[in-house]
Amino acid sequence: MTEEAAIPSFRRGVKFRRDEVRDAWVLLAPERLFMPDETAVEILKLVDGKRSIAAIIDDLVARFDAPREVIAPDVIATFDDLKARGAVQC
Amino acid sequence: MLNPGPVAAPPMGLIAELTHRCPLQCFYCSNPLELERASAELSTDEWRAVLDQAAALGVLQVHFSGGEPMARADLVDLVAHASARGLYTNIITSGVQLTDAALAQLLDAGIDHIQLSFQDAEVEGADFIGGYRGGHDKKLAAARRIREAGLPLTANFVVHKQNAERVEAMIALGEALQAERIEIAHVQYYGWGLVNRNALLPSLAQLEHCTAVVEAARVRLKGRIIIDYVVPDYYARRPKACMGGWGNRFINVSPAGKALPCHAAETLPGFTFPNVRDETLGDIWQHSDAFVRYRGTDWMPDPCRSCDRRELDWGGCRCQALAIAGDAAAVDPACAMSPAHHLLADAVAEAAAAVDVPLVPRRMGSARR
Numbered sequence: 117m118t119e120e121a122a123i124p125s126f127r128r129g130v131k132f133r134r135d136e137v138r139d140a141w142v143l144l145a146p147e148r149l150f151m152p153d154e155t156a157v158e159i160l161k162l163v164d165g166k167r168s169i170a171a172i173i174d175d176l177v178a179r180f181d182a183p184r185e186v187i188a189p190d191v192i193a194t195f196d197d198l199k200a201r202g203a204v205q206c
Numbered sequence: 207m208l209n210p211g212p213v214a215a216p217p218m219g220l221i222a223e224l225t226h227r228c229p230l231q232c233f234y235c236s237n238p239l240e241l242e243r244a245s246a247e248l249s250t251d252e253w254r255a256v257l258d259q260a261a262a263l264g265v266l267q268v269h270f271s272g273g274e275p276m277a278r279a280d281l282v283d284l285v286a287h288a289s290a291r292g293l294y295t296n297i298i299t300s301g302v303q304l305t306d307a308a309l310a311q312l313l314d315a316g317i318d319h320i321q322l323s324f325q326d327a328e329v330e331g332a333d334f335i336g337g338y339r340g341g342h343d344k345k346l347a348a349a350r351r352i353r354e355a356g357l358p359l360t361a362n363f364v365v366h367k368q369n370a371e372r373v374e375a376m377i378a379l380g381e382a383l384q385a386e387r388i389e390i391a392h393v394q395y396y397g398w399g400l401v402n403r404n405a406l407l408p409s410l411a412q413l414e415h416c417t418a419v420v421e422a423a424r425v426r427l428k429g430r431i432i433i434d435y436v437v438p439d440y441y442a443r444r445p446k447a448c449m450g451g452w453g454n455r456f457i458n459v460s461p462a463g464k465a466l467p468c469h470a471a472e473t474l475p476g477f478t479f480p481n482v483r484d485e486t487l488g489d490i491w492q493h494s495d496a497f498v499r500y501r502g503t504d505w506m507p508d509p510c511r512s513c514d515r516r517e518l519d520w521g522g523c524r525c526q527a528l529a530i531a532g533d534a535a536a537v538d539p540a541c542a543m544s545p546a547h548h549l550l551a552d553a554v555a556e557a558a559a560a561v562d563v564p565l566v567p568r569r570m571g572s573a574r575r
Binding site: 127128129131133135137138142144146147148149199200201202205 | 216218262263264266267269292294296318319321356357358360386387428429431432434
């Protein structure tokens with residue numbers, strides 16, 4: 117499982133961008149693409165290759181005024197999923 | 207013919223088949239038997255207009271394919287044009303023309319990803335299938351160039367009776383080339399693959415071997431290399447979601463500008479496929495009979511229309527229904543509930559009994575009898 121100290125970044129060839137036609141965020145990768153849900157979008161916006169997962173959790177806890185023990189498992193599970201799909205490395 | 211119909215969600219991908227010209231002659235090429243000549247190809251400006259319309263329509267990724275897309279002198283211009291429109295750009299290439307200079311130009315143009323095809327894990331088999339001596343070594347060199355340039359790489363291996371024993375070596379080669387993604391894709395039996403089916407269709411034991419190797423490799427390489435695996439339908443009990451559903455995710459534009467719901471759709475009789483020279487991609491996507499006819503679930507025969515998998519497999523493949531069951535609107539014979547399902551087992555038996563089958567190379571005019 118992904119550790120909180122890990123620093124996530126997009127893998128080579130992965131782009132996270134706004135799609136104006138669908139009015140939605142999309143994650144584009146080699147010959148695949150993902151439509152992240154609202155939670156994943158907020159997480160992905162914080163992926164910059166510098167912030168750790170712990171820092172991303174802290175940011176979301178502060179902004180959404182939610183308990184850390186609620187946010188943290190969601191964030192970890194999202195990164196586990198994105199890693200398995202080849203979209204991020206951490 | 208215009209069909210009003212409900213408004214369809216925008217397409218995700220454009221497959222731009224720039225040309226049918228190719229230095230290789232693979233016996234299972236996905237191009238149609240009637241290859242388009244260079245003189246029939248869309249011009250650079252026509253392709254630019256297609257890319258503009260695709261981006262406006264909501265296409266997110268463009269896959270420059272062929273034939274060999276690098277046979278088009280304007281590939282770099284088109285990649286740059288697509289990239290400037292925000293499209294994710296992918297080239298599906300044999301790699302035999304991917305020199306240092308060509309790659310440098312593509313990088314400047316903003317290429318996002320390259321898929322390199324391999325015909326085998328070893329040179330002898332690969333050069334035989336491709337019909338191009340020295341091709342395999344050029345591909346290895348191209349893969350290294352892509353790697354050194356820092357671009358993501360997919361290594362695509364096409365699997366069949368004659369190379370299924372080497373699927374482990376194929377994955378090892380993909381690993382050695384440091385691909386982000388490996389495709390282990392069994393031949394799909396349409397067009398050239400169908401013509402050469404008796405020489406290519408693997409046995410059940412071969413398929414099971416491939417599947418076991420892929421499953422083990424996926425566990426071992428998890429989080430490092432994605433392995434996409436495509437099986438032949440001939441041993442299936444349920445159909446594949448061909449193209450993610452008819453007119454659901456993709457538009458394929460042929461070298462001469464025909465807009466197709468899949469690259470093999472030209473084999474279907476009773477269609478007039480719209481041309482991007484005459485109509486916009488948006489009109490074609492929303493209103494053309496060709497895209498609307500098998501979209502969604504309303505067109506489905508029984509038992510598809512009441513099946514709980516109808517929005518998972520979208521009724522499978524229309525081209526296969528035509529090729530095997532003789533009717534494009536029939537249940538895909540890959541489904542065990544199709545009355546024609548036994549014809550796949552018959553084809554397996556025929557291929558198993560076939561010895562010294564002459565292979566027909568993919569060449570202009572070679573499939574004519």
